[in-house]
Amino acid sequence: MTILLVPGYMLDATLWDDVRERLAPFGPLAHADLRHDSTIEDLARRALAEAPPSFILVGFSMGGYVARExxxxxxxxVRALVLIATSTRPDSDAVRLRKRTVVKASPSVSFAGLSRTAIASSLHPRERDNEALIERVRMMGVRLGGEAFRNQSMVERPGDLHLLGEIRCPTLVIAAGHDGLRSLDEVREMHAAIAGAQFALIEDSGHMIPLEAPETLCDVLVPWLEALTSR
Structure with a gap:
């Protein structure tokens, strides 16, 4: 069974490099391409058009909104769903304002990746001076480029808490204990709204769980996938 991995804002397929080896035994790994569209609906539509007939769906951060769509x-x-460090809440007014600022910027302005400050604020406090990790995240944005930056910055993340009761497939919700972008309350309310969903807290990680705590993430994912595929 293919595992379809959906990255977050200005992140590419290398987000999953450190979990690839332990996930590979469960089937081929595929990656959603979020470079070209500027709405959640269109991002989801393109990902589905490029996906196999059935798959296990894993969404990280913004990718969680795309995965649910x-x-x-x-x-x-969708055989099963994993939601990592994501939320069902809509964009705040402050986030909308930042996005509008990006969209208004000249397309000719060279894009050098997300800022060091923005990246560091998403990490566990102990990792905020980890220059190698910060550069790894920044380079994902550089590879995606300025057009993807503008496209993704136009994406409105609507609140969909009221729709979560429609989810019927096996679901695993994963939160980080030191997430600077998504509160534990946000993740817990999402988990509570999905009937039968399982929940896991990776306490010793910031928002970037696949990069900050890949082994712990796999320690959660692998048993869940083993139980799922043994049914």
Missing amino acids: MLRQAPGR
């Missing part, structure tokens, strides 16, 4: 558009194709 994919499930709404094609519920019969």
Whole structure:
């Protein structure tokens, strides 16, 4: 069974490099391409068009919003759902203002990746001076480029808490204990709204769980996938 991995804002497929080896035994790994569209609906539509007929769906951060929209558009194709460090809440006014500022910037302005400050603020406090990790995240944005930056900055993240009761597939919700972007309350309310969902807290990580705590993430994912695939 293919595992379809959906990255977050200005992150590429290398987000998953440190978990790839332990996930590979469960089936081929595929990656959603979030470079080209500027709405959650269109991002989900493109990902579905490029995906196999059925798959296990894993969404990280913004990718969690895309993953849930994919499930709404094609519920019969999603065998199971994993939501990592994400939320169901809509963008705040401050976030909308920042996005509008990006969109208004000249397309000719060279894009050098997300700022060091923005990246560091998402990490566990002990990692905020980890220059190698910060550079790893920044370079994902550089590879995606300025057009993807503008496209993703136009994406409105609507609140969908009221729709979570429609989710019927096996679901695992994973939170970080030191997430500077998504509060534990946000993740717990999402978990509570999905019938039968399992929950895991990776206490010793910031928002970037696949980079900050890949082994612990796999320690959560692997048993869940083993139970799922043994059914």
